[in-house]
Amino acid sequence: MRDIEKIRKAVSETLSRDFSQVRVLDIRINEDVDSDGEEMLRIDVIFDGSPKDVDARKLSGFVRSLRPRLDQLRESALPLMSFISAADDRHLRRARA
Numbered sequence: 001m002r003d004i005e006k007i008r009k010a011v012s013e014t015l016s017r018d019f020s021q022v023r024v025l026d027i028r029i030n031e032d033v034d035s036d037g038e039e040m041l042r043i044d045v046i047f048d049g050s051p052k053d054v055d056a057r058k059l060s061g062f063v064r065s066l067r068p069r070l071d072q073l074r075e076s077a078l079p080l081m082s083f084i085s086a087a088d089d090r091h092l093r094r095a096r097a
Contacts, residue, residue, distance in 0.1 A: 002031070002075060002077070003073070004029050004031075006073055007029055007041065007070065007073065007075060008027050008029055010066065010069040010070060010072075010073060011027050011029075011043060011045070011066060011069075012024065012027060013069070014062070014065050014066045014069055015027075015045065015062075017065075018058055018062065018065050019054065019058065021053075022047050022048075022049065022053065022054055023047060023048040023049070024045060024046070024047050024048075025046045025047060025048055025086055026044075026045075026046040027043065027044070027045055027046070028043070028044040028046070029041055029042070029043050029044075030042045030044075031077070032080075034078070038077075038078060039076070039077040039078070040077050040078045040079070040080055041075075041077045041078070041079045041080065042080050042082070043079050043080065043081050043082070044082045044084055045081065045082070045083050045084065046084050046085075046086055046089050047083060047084070047085060047086065048085075048086050049085060049086075050085055050087070054083060059081075059083055062081055063079055063081060066079055066081075067079070
């Protein structure tokens with residue numbers, strides 16, 4: 001059984017190092033399986049601000065920064081990252097309700 005809280009902490013610490021200027025409000029992690037039957041982690045990072053506040057080049061490379069930390073936890077599931085602004089998250093939640 002994987003330890004979601006340890007994974008959340010690894011994500012948080014990596015975010016703090018790579019995105020020190022971004023205020024993270026929440027990190028949501030859901031276990032899933034991809035179309036090939038491989039385990040994956042859907043990781044939603046909710047941040048304060050707008051998408052233009054985050055460097056897209058850093059976002060695209062974030063999994064490369066996170067993977068070594070997950071390896072230390074012996075976590076083999078593929079992380080699928082989503083960076084969502086707080087405003088977009090509110091809209092998504094209302095639409096689902």
